[in-house]
Amino acid sequence: MIETSTPTVIQLPHIFDSLGSLGIIQGAELLPFQVNRVYFIHSVSEGAVRGSHAHKKLQQLIFAASGSFDLILNDGEKSLEFQLHDPTIAVQVPRGYWRTLHNFSADAVCMVLASTAYDESDYIRDYDEFLRWRKS
Numbered sequence: 355m356i357e358t359s360t361p362t363v364i365q366l367p368h369i370f371d372s373l374g375s376l377g378i379i380q381g382a383e384l385l386p387f388q389v390n391r392v393y394f395i396h397s398v399s400e401g402a403v404r405g406s407h408a409h410k411k412l413q414q415l416i417f418a419a420s421g422s423f424d425l426i427l428n429d430g431e432k433s434l435e436f437q438l439h440d441p442t443i444a445v446q447v448p449r450g451y452w453r454t455l456h457n458f459s460a461d462a463v464c465m466v467l468a469s470t471a472y473d474e475s476d477y478i479r480d481y482d483e484f485l486r487w488r489k490s
């Protein structure tokens with residue numbers, strides 16, 4: 355069985371004042387990994403489902419910088435669902451979880467901080483292969 359840690363909800367520090375809100379992600383203090391890539395998903399087509407894959411090594415922090423979407427994380431046996439709609443709340447995604455993102459609002463911006471550069475060989479895009487990998 356592949357060893358992974360558990361997805362964790364993290365409160366992102368923010369400074370709120372009369373001008374608005376400023377969120378801070380200072381990697382070493384908040385995350386168990388170094389951030390080597392940041393990407394974001396926006397203008398998602400109505401009804402689109404994104405993700406539907408797992409990563410063998412990649413760790414991520416995912417949050418809704420704007421709008422809302424649902425994130426489902428599956429370890430091959432059970433699923434956890436997170437409704438992300440608040441830029442002060444993020445989910446730390448360990449390696450080895452099948453993720454599905456759906457129910458995007460029109461204004462949703464999905465921010466992802468990732469532990470490694472893009473590497474297609476880190477992806478498992480077939481669910482049966484994912485189940486075999488988890489059991490290996």
Ligand code: T46
Nearest residue numbers: 391393395404405406409414416453455464466471472
């Ligand atoms: C994840 C969810 C939340 C790149 O060239 N570089 C990159 O850094 C990324 C992330 C993607 N791409 C290419 C690969 C595909 O040709 O962009 C295209 C779309 O990627 P993908 O179909 O993997 O997009 P999503 O939204 O299904 O998944 C992405 C991430 O891949 C994944 O790590 O967790 O966002």
